[in-house]
Amino acid sequence: MTIESVERIGVVGAGTMGNGIAQVCALNGYEVVMRDIETEFVENGLEAIDDSLERFVSKNRLSEEEAESAKERITGTTDLDDLDDCDLVIEAAVEKMDIKQEIFADLEAITDEDVILATNTSTLSITTIASATDREDRVIGLHFMNPVPIMEGVEVVVGEKTGEETVETAHALAEDLGKTTWESDDKPGFVTNRILMPWINEGIRAYDEGVASKEDVDRGMELGTNVPMGPLTLADHIGLDICLDASETLYEELGDRYKPAYLLKRKVDAGDLGKKTGRGFYEYE
Template identity: 75%
Template sequence: MYDLEDIETVGVVGAGTMGSGIAQVAATAGYDVVIRDIEAEFVEEGLDTVDSSLSKFVDKDELTAEEAEAARGRIEGTTDLVDLSDCDLVVEAAVEKMDIKQDIFADLDEVTDGDAVLATNTSTLSITTIAAATERPEAVVGIHFMNPVQLMEGVEIVVGEKTTDEVVELAHGFSEALGKTTWESDDKPGFVSNRILMPWINEGVRAFDEGVATKEDIDRGMKLGTNVPMGPLELADHIGLDICLDATQTLHEELGDRYKPAYLLKRKVEAGDLGKKTGEGFYEYD
């Protein structure tokens, strides 16, 4: 019933950083893509992001101008969810709020064909709970891309309580068709990546707030001492402090006090210092 060879058109819900990245890699891999957001300006911003990213790949000789033009030509933008009705696979990449995701999935269940696979890019929320908003929970799966989607090789496949083996296999195959390497997680809070990553970032924030070391030395120590490309504070800025806080709060609610967000992380978010996207987080950016 669910066969990778039947996937021709991919829908993406959400035209932000993740959604535009997913649309780009899918189109580059040869899929037709329909990307949807709630406002026309958000759709246009997402398409502009794709244009800019494709141009960088051409400049680095990783794509020819013809390949980039062909990929862009496969992407159509819309504000109407009904325009995803002919999609064989839809990847939701909206904000990390359960009620919003459930509303989207209930609507997708109505507008898409019954054979379409519905995937979520959630990084922490329950696949099973999201799937419960549909009449086809067996066809709902987590396909968690890493940021930036265009550059990061890894994709986390998350298996809900009722996700069938056939759909899980399709999710792995689709991700691999985009040039990604996958790993699989059960539907437990934070899955593999954020269950381990967020406490690491959170403890880095605590260490800085408690005066263990300067932010530079915390990041330098972790990079040189553990061979990671970014330290916890630098990585938090890159991800977005608000996103880190949301993920950590979800883990705290589900798993208890060992995941309680650091005070300084909450204070930074309340101050509007969210990292690179606002120009200031733990560091300042142009």
């Protein structure tokens, strides 16, 4: 399969990443079927897309007509079978290996054999996910950055048996969505999270151990290293539960240097997950 044959894209998962991927695909002319397991999740995802498009219109980054056209290209569903005529599918479900493998096995059963199955996983093995299928050459990682409509990068992650044509199509699709790609081998955390998660955890430890206030930890990194967000603010935007899942996966694979900060676990246990719950290290409207 080449990029020229991709017209209809399936997205599994209507959460923050899934609805962002669906929005970007639709804005770039693709028909999109976005699926989640509950009607409420699908509706929340569609509402998030509407809100995001409205913000783009209000900032004159999109016209009303472009926003409406994008909305019309997106269909929400709770039925995985509705993805049966998609030319490519991107999975953006929770970071649990058993769930992803089940989804990929189901997708293989309902899609044509030449359809590429991509995963947005940020830490889990592409090779292991692909092993749940008989088309391992057509399974690849397409790791979008959050927030998807704004961030320019996509990490293309190549599994042990991913075919060269699949790799080329993945790069071409991301570039057609207006993104810039880089490529990673299927090693724990890939490029981004292998480096990012220790940085976030060390920022949390510095705050928890009284090195500086949370504001000064963030301000020091922003002004001292020229990053747009400090580690605590970034963790809130990513979602503290997602940071914890990623850190625990890396800790299991790579050892003590990736052990999650205690305060990160405590915040997740308390249900303070960051911007999406209104409270993380900071409070949000």
